[in-house]
Amino acid sequence: MADAAHSEDIKKHVRTYVMVFVSLMALTMVTVAVSYLHLSIGPAITVALIIATIKGSLVASYFMHLISEKKLIFFVLILTVVFFIALMTLPIGHMSDNLTH
Amino acid sequence: MQIPHTVELRPDTGLFNAKLGIWLFLASEVMLFGALFSSLVLLRVGSEHWPHGWEILNVPLATLNTAVLITSSVTMVMSWASLKMHEFGKYKMYMGATILLAFVFLIVKAFEYGHKFELGHFPSTDNFYATYFTMTGLHGLHVIGGIIVNAYFWGPGSKMWKTDPERFTNRIEIAGLYWHFVDLVWIFLFPILYLL
Incomplete structure (x- = not known):
């Protein structure tokens, strides 16, 4: 019984992983698209680092389980x-x- | 003598030992890459001319590699989740996929390097290429390290699943933490080197 509940928990995790994966791919496309706008260096660095930080936080929080560490x-x-x-x-x-x- | 706290949590830390160990190691890795990022900022700010990465590097190939690494992070975490659900067959499939994707990343990187060498661009060419090759090279060595560890856990190391499944699952979680860190470093390297 406990094992079944545990398996259910992991299945919820798996759904989260898929959502994080989709978000990471979308953010990658956004950061590449922005780079084609050839913004001046200040805004370009700001946008690139904000997107990279969001992506990094998603990886650390969900794939590395920091959210429940x-x-x-x-x-x-x-x-x-x-x-x-x-x-x-x-x-x-x-x-x-x-x-x- | 048996190694203590490979599965049962230590009462004082609330963790199994390898978990704390890998995070301390990753903290040292943050400082290693941090030193290189810091040096890059210093060199770039102090330089009169610094090229945009997108002018001279291959952005589509690097975007492909970013997608490959992100996918491998998902397959890695799925291999751990499969063990948690006692599905060893799926574990083998996902871990195998992680290793294959890591090879794809290295092959794409090798193409990029080869092309640069053909054009006569080497680490000694200028500060841009020195930082590019040093940082992507060190990252590439980390990918190779991950392949070695993951291949061991896919092959001979997976025998532990039969004798001590919980301990084996924890080992995969630790290998995963390392692998996600390698992905995390690339998430920052990619825009900083290629897109700015």
């Missing part, structure tokens, strides 16, 4: 995000260095 995993990931942001701000620091010299 334990607290400790989130703690590890928050720490990772902090260090990742630090890495990404290094080039900005370099640019402001150039401005002051």
Whole structure:
């Protein structure tokens, strides 16, 4: 009985996976279509990164099950995000260095 | 001696050990690719001229490869779901499809690389090609790593299903987390290198 309920749960998961798959494919088409508009670099980067972030979040949340993961995993990931942001701000620091010299 | 907490959850973490292990590994991978993304930003911002990816790279082929990797992520998660539903035959089919799609990705990539080499574009050509080959090359090595692990679990490693099915299912979940991460990296590499 419990096993049947469990199987039903997994079947619901499978429906979600299919929906995520369709969304990922659609978003890929959108990001490629936008690139053919040849926007100026600022808006182009913004749109491309927003779409990539939505796609990445879908993969992490549903395929990697982050949406229902334990607290400790989130703690590890928050720490990772902090260090990742630090890495990404290094080039900005370099640019402001150039401005002051 | 038996390895502890391969199936039963640790009371303090609430996880089986490999789950925490793979996430720590993926955290280190985020930093590895993060360093390369950061370097790319530095080089691009500091450069007087930087070509648009779509001017010199093959966007349709890379779009095809994006679709291939996304599909392989779905087949990977379906292989795990099949084990959860005790359908070993379907597991073999979905895992086999994941491996095949990974090969398709590499073959398409090899065509792209081959074409660039024919035109005389190498990592040493300029900073654009240096970052392009370094980042897609490192990603490609991760795809090869995924193929090796997944092929083991498709072939000889799948014997564990008969002796310890729960542990085997957990192994597939862990291999899946790695594989989805490889997909995730490509989701960012594709627009940054090809579309901007």
